[in-house]
Amino acid sequence: MAACFDRLLSVLLLEDPPDRIPFYDLFADLEVVEALTGRRLSEIKSLTIDRVKDIAAKGCENKLKSDYETIIRFYYTLGYDYIPLTLPSPFPRFNVKPCKDTAALSRGLRVWQDESRGTIESREDFDKYDWPSESDVQDSYMALYHIVKEILPEGMMIIPLTPGGVLENVMWLMGTIPFSKALYTDQTLVRDMFDRIGRIISFVCRLMSEQPMVGAISMGDDMGYKSGPMISPKHLRYYVFPWHKICVNEVHRFGKPFILHSCGRLDIVMEDLIEYVGIDAKHSYEDSSYPVTRYKKLYGDRIAILGGVDMDKLSRMPLEGFKTYVRSIIDECAPGGGYAIGCGNTVANYIKLENYLAMLEVARSYGRYPSNIKE
Numbered sequence: 001m002a003a004c005f006d007r008l009l010s011v012l013l014l015e016d017p018p019d020r021i022p023f024y025d026l027f028a029d030l031e032v033v034e035a036l037t038g039r040r041l042s043e044i045k046s047l048t049i050d051r052v053k054d055i056a057a058k059g060c061e062n063k064l065k066s067d068y069e070t071i072i073r074f075y076y077t078l079g080y081d082y083i084p085l086t087l088p089s090p091f092p093r094f095n096v097k098p099c100k101d102t103a104a105l106s107r108g109l110r111v112w113q114d115e116s117r118g119t120i121e122s123r124e125d126f127d128k129y130d131w132p133s134e135s136d137v138q139d140s141y142m143a144l145y146h147i148v149k150e151i152l153p154e155g156m157m158i159i160p161l162t163p164g165g166v167l168e169n170v171m172w173l174m175g176t177i178p179f180s181k182a183l184y185t186d187q188t189l190v191r192d193m194f195d196r197i198g199r200i201i202s203f204v205c206r207l208m209s210e211q212p213m214v215g216a217i218s219m220g221d222d223m224g225y226k227s228g229p230m231i232s233p234k235h236l237r238y239y240v241f242p243w244h245k246i247c248v249n250e251v252h253r254f255g256k257p258f259i260l261h262s263c264g265r266l267d268i269v270m271e272d273l274i275e276y277v278g279i280d281a282k283h284s285y286e287d288s289s290y291p292v293t294r295y296k297k298l299y300g301d302r303i304a305i306l307g308g309v310d311m312d313k314l315s316r317m318p319l320e321g322f323k324t325y326v327r328s329i330i331d332e333c334a335p336g337g338g339y340a341i342g343c344g345n346t347v348a349n350y351i352k353l354e355n356y357l358a359m360l361e362v363a364r365s366y367g368r369y370p371s372n373i374k375e
Contacts, residue, residue: 003155005215008081008340012216012257012281012304017337021330021367023360024306024340026220026261026283027084027161028347031105033074035353041067047088049132049140056143068148075156078360082159082215085148087141087208089163090132090200093119095175103350118175121182123189129173131196134203141207149213157215159259160208162201165221166243167230169197183235190239198243205258206250216257218283219247224264226289233269241269244277252278259283259306263345265290274302283307285344292344293332300338307342308333309359314343314351322355326362334367341367 007018030041043055044067055063075083095117101110120126141160148158164172170193171179182190201219208214221244223229229236244260251258257280260273267290273279281304285292292308299305313325326341333339341363347356 003076003079003081003153005081005155005157009215009257011306011338011340012259014301014304014338017334017369019369021334021363021369022340023078023080023342023363024283025080025084025342026218026307026346027086028074029105029107029349031103031107031349032347032351032353032356033071035105036078036357037070037074039070041070043067044071048092049088049090049136052088052140052143053136056139061143061147064144065147065151069151072148072151072153072156076153078357079364081155082157083148083152084218085144085158085160087144087160087163087204089169090137090140091163091169091173091197092130093173095119095172101349103348104352105349107349113172113176115176118173118178120173120193121175121178123186126189126192132200134200137200137204138207141204145208145211145214149211152213158211158213159216159218160204160214162204162217162219162247164201165219165262166194166198166201166247167223167236167240168221169201170194170239171230173197180231183231194239194243198246202243202246202250205247206253209251209254209256214256216259216280217247217251218259218261219244220261222261222263222284223269224262224266226265226286228265228268230264233272236269237272241272241277244273244279248278257281257304259304270299274299279303281306283342286310287313287344293329296333296339300333300336304338304340305333306340308344309342311344311348311351314355314359316352317355319354319358323358323362326359327366330363330367334369337369 008022043063095114097112098109248258259281260279261283263284283306285308287310296305
């Protein structure tokens, strides 16, 4: 079936259902792309904004073009109507922990956040940090956009993924424990961290939204655990949501939808996200705590609900039972539109590929309007 971004757009805008349920995933791990295309990716695996700028300055865009051709082939062949464009972080940090990647499609080493220490823990660290300029961000991100735009298949659009979210970047740079302490002992530093990062992330939203081949903007900003938000709703409302709102307003200014990816149970602040922040769609769900079917019932008439096929079931459930499970999600989430199917988080390198491909095939054959989906 030919790509048609209007299929996904109708979901994001809560318009009449399209011909079939569209697919939505935040992104696919590069190991999955390699496994399903049979092609190796090289340049894109170690991409930084400085490296992109260097490649563009030397006129060596073909180094990246080959990798993006493979990535586009992956999404187009599987039936997605858009290409996620993952933007490299402009916020380098050293407080990470590498360890062995035990996934089926191992990348060798996986990097985890060091929660006990931060790259920025003090005013001195803040002042010394090499903060990115808007021009550096613009030069590198626009170089990537133009590479992808030139090879984009007919009917597809680009959905850029901001380089982390507002809360994520503050917590990553400060470290979870130092950040949590600073919320009560150094509010001025915390406020300045949010302001500095918020300005860059909102600039990215504005920059990418004004590009003609961008169909929507997605932001990954994990804010919760299985039990509830990582920080108090009071702090979310004071530090985080005002910057989220600015980002949404920048995207809406160009008439495009804003997709929030956030892990965690966020029931207590969903009204804030919908009414105050103004998100158009929510992504990331987990059956054990915040299942997609529940969020569709509660909020599906006000925002689009995306993904939600549980990561544990994608990784461990026997194939035939998994197909039945996917059909049950379609039965509960698809009626009336406003739903796109996909993984509960990302197309991670630890899920079963046979389950992932079965999810897409079930959605193609079973998730068609109006014959299979009962209103």
